[in-house]
Amino acid sequence: MAVGTPLTVLDLDECCTPLRREVLDQTDAATLAEGFKALGDPVRLQLLNLIATADAGEVCACDLVEPVGRSQPTVSHHLKVLREAGLVTAAKRGTWVWYSVAPAQLDALQRALARR
Amino acid sequence: MAVGTPLTVLDLDECCTPLRREVLDQTDAATLAEGFKALGDPVRLQLLNLIATADAGEVCACDLVEPVGRSQPTVSHHLKVLREAGLVTAAKRGTWVWYSVAPAQLDALQRALARR
DNA sequence: GACCTTCATTGACAAACGTCGATATAGACA
DNA sequence: TGTCTATATCGACGTTTGTCAATGAAGGTC
Numbered sequence: 001m002a003v004g005t006p007l008t009v010l011d012l013d014e015c016c017t018p019l020r021r022e023v024l025d026q027t028d029a030a031t032l033a034e035g036f037k038a039l040g041d042p043v044r045l046q047l048l049n050l051i052a053t054a055d056a057g058e059v060c061a062c063d064l065v066e067p068v069g070r071s072q073p074t075v076s077h078h079l080k081v082l083r084e085a086g087l088v089t090a091a092k093r094g095t096w097v098w099y100s101v102a103p104a105q106l107d108a109l110q111r112a113l114a115r116r
Numbered sequence: 117m118a119v120g121t122p123l124t125v126l127d128l129d130e131c132c133t134p135l136r137r138e139v140l141d142q143t144d145a146a147t148l149a150e151g152f153k154a155l156g157d158p159v160r161l162q163l164l165n166l167i168a169t170a171d172a173g174e175v176c177a178c179d180l181v182e183p184v185g186r187s188q189p190t191v192s193h194h195l196k197v198l199r200e201a202g203l204v205t206a207a208k209r210g211t212w213v214w215y216s217v218a219p220a221q222l223d224a225l226q227r228a229l230a231r232r
Numbered sequence: 233g234a235c236c237t238t239c240a241t242t243g244a245c246a247a248a249c250g251t252c253g254a255t256a257t258a259g260a261c262a
Numbered sequence: 263t264g265t266c267t268a269t270a271t272c273g274a275c276g277t278t279t280g281t282c283a284a285t286g287a288a289g290g291t292c
Contacts, residue, residue: 019165040155045140
């Protein structure tokens with residue numbers, strides 16, 4: 001699959017008011033939960049962290065397999081989950097795929113947790 | 117079980133530096149992931165939201181069943197998950213159990229998502 | 233063309249999860 | 263004591279999830 005292939009990606013831009021401030025409707029709760037669910041796995045959190053802290057702002061997928069100690073297909077699967085959650089984006093260049101974080105989505109999740 | 121019964125509760129106080137700032141070790145990633153996993157369900161998010169936005173700062177468990185549209189055992193299960201994640205605390209008074217949010221834990225999760 | 237490398241997908245499996253009905257526990261009150 | 267109510271636990275179930283080996287697809291090099 002080409003990296004640019006359409007993929008249904010979670011969008012938190014319109015969603016949601018901070019959890020502690022206002023009452024959420026069921027739809028917003030479901031949307032938000034999807035975002036947090038993507039963060040709810042240690043391997044994904046490590047991947048996201050590796051990508052987010054990379055000096056260049058992006059990381060080759062090839063450099064993500066060894067640090068998390070999982071098989072290449074497993075890492076690929078988790079990267080897909082992160083992409084579907086809109087937390088990272090991928091860019092194919094030649095043989096390699098480079099991953100970067102999507103700051104807006106992380107910001108949205110952070111806002112959802114803000115103090116009242 | 118008494119509400120005060122020891123329960124292994126996740127503690128995020130020492131954990132972790134913001135995801136986008138520093139490299140996380142595997143243990144911190146696992147700890148943090150547990151926190152987010154607890155937020156990764158729409159029913160739990162709704163419960164947390166109902167508790168957090170309550171005027172009195174606490175909500176009777178009896179008032180949490182109807183709004184989320186699940187059975188009483190299911191709600192009880194989710195409340196336990198939230199307690200284990202350290203996101204809410206429970207206080208039994210007479211026949212009723214009152215739930216409040218644990219702000220420090222939510223703050224810790226919010227910090228983990230902070231911009232670099 | 234043939235071959236190699238990178239990454240995604242498939243298929244299988246065990247473990248974890250969300251859900252509910254039934255039941256247990258504990259407190260209130262007569 | 264007995265009964266009623268609120269909440270937790272148990273047991274079972276179907277579904278989802280994380281994982282890997284095997285395979286496929288796409289791009290590079292010769």
